[in-house]
Amino acid sequence: VEFIDYRCSFCxxxxxxxxxxIRSDGNIRIIVKEFPILGEQSVLASRFAIATxxxxxDESYKAMHDxxxxxxxxxxxxxxxxxxxxxxxxxxxxxxxxxDEAVTNEIRxxxxxxxxxxxxxxxxxxxxxxxxxxxxxxxxxxLIVADDGPGLxxxxxxxxxxxxxxxxxxxxxxxxxxxxxxxxxxxxxxxVLMRPLPYEESHRLVxxxxxxxx
Numbered sequence: 001v002e003f004i005d006y007r008c009s010f011c012x013x014x015x016x017x018x019x020x021x022i023r024s025d026g027n028i029r030i031i032v033k034e035f036p037i038l039g040e041q042s043v044l045a046s047r048f049a050i051a052t053x054x055x056x057x058d059e060s061y062k063a064m065h066d067x068x069x070x071x072x073x074x075x076x077x078x079x080x081x082x083x084x085x086x087x088x089x090x091x092x093x094x095x096x097x098x099x100d101e102a103v104t105n106e107i108r109x110x111x112x113x114x115x116x117x118x119x120x121x122x123x124x125x126x127x128x129x130x131x132x133x134x135x136x137x138x139x140x141x142x143l144i145v146a147d148d149g150p151g152l153x154x155x156x157x158x159x160x161x162x163x164x165x166x167x168x169x170x171x172x173x174x175x176x177x178x179x180x181x182x183x184x185x186x187x188x189x190x191x192v193l194m195r196p197l198p199y200e201e202s203h204r205l206v207x208x209x210x211x212x213x214x
Contacts, residue, residue, distance in 0.1 A: 001030075001031045001033060001125070001126040001127075002018070002030055002031070002032055002033065002123055002124070002125050002126075003033045003035040003110070003114060003119055003122050003123065003124040003125075003126075004032060004033065004034065004035060004069075004122055004123055005035055005036050005037055005038050005042050005046075005122040006036070006041075006042060006045040006046065006049075006068045006069065006071070006075065007036075007038040007039065007041055007042045007045070007075070008038060008042075008122040008123065010122070010123055010134060010135040011069070011122050011123045012069055012070070013135055014123050014135050014136070015066075015069040015070075017137065017138035017141065018030065018141070019066075020138060021138060021141055021142055025142075032065060033110045033113070033114075034046040034049060034050055034106065034107060034110055035110050035111070035114055035119075035122055035124075036107065037120075037121075037122065041074065041075040041076075042075075043107075044075050044076075044077070044080070044098075045068050045075045045080070046107060047098040047099070047103050047107070048064070048068075048080045048084075048094060048095075048098055049061060049064050049065055049068060050102075050103045050106055050107070051094045051095070051097040051098045051100065051103055052064040052084070052089065052094050054097055054100065054102060054103070055089075055090065055093050055094045055097050056089050056090075056094070060087060060089055063087050064083065064084070064087065064089075067083050067086070067087075068083070071083070077095065080094075080095070081095065117131065119131075119133075121133065121134065123135065125141075127144065130144075132144065
């Protein structure tokens with residue numbers, strides 16, 4: 001499952017690599033979730049794409065989806081009409097369906113699903129019970145698809161850290177300082193309070209105080 005926004009530059013960057021992975025693997029089925037979060041043009045594009053599917057079917061939706069992913073320029077009604085006419089579709093009929101309740105409900109359902117999954121950005125990939133946030137190069141996607149075992153979370157975490165060297169350096173430095181401080185405090189406490197005295201049966205030693213008699 002991929003949550004996409006047609007105005008998202010990272011979605012557009014990932015698009016050809018995802019398509020190549022689907023083609024080369026042969027066993028991948030992708031479900032697109034229209035998740036317009038980047039303004040009115042995003043909403044316009046998603047409404048038109050969904051309306052295309054409702055009016056003309058899945059193949060026409062795929063063609064429109066691919067075209068919108070590669071589209072350069074402002075997304076306007078005239079531009080969308082021209083795209084539809086390029087594929088021989090009835091642009092007027094699709095435009096009429098853009099504000100159908102079915103279109104509105106589909107976008108609303110996707111937004112509610114994203115909220116439940118704590119998805120706030122695009123692209124976001126959901127692979128079985130794993131979630132991959134943001135753009136990933138084709139080779140990394142291929143490795144993830146080939147191996148979705150228990151080490152996936154660790155590998156994804158490492159990738160995120162490597163893509164953000166500044167925050168990663170701060171986090172590593174903070175962690176190192178914290179470990180060093182805790183080690184020093186423990187060594188001090190252990191040496192002064194916890195380490196046994198160098199005598200046999202030191203637990204039986206007592207300290208006797210004497211006071212002068214009045």
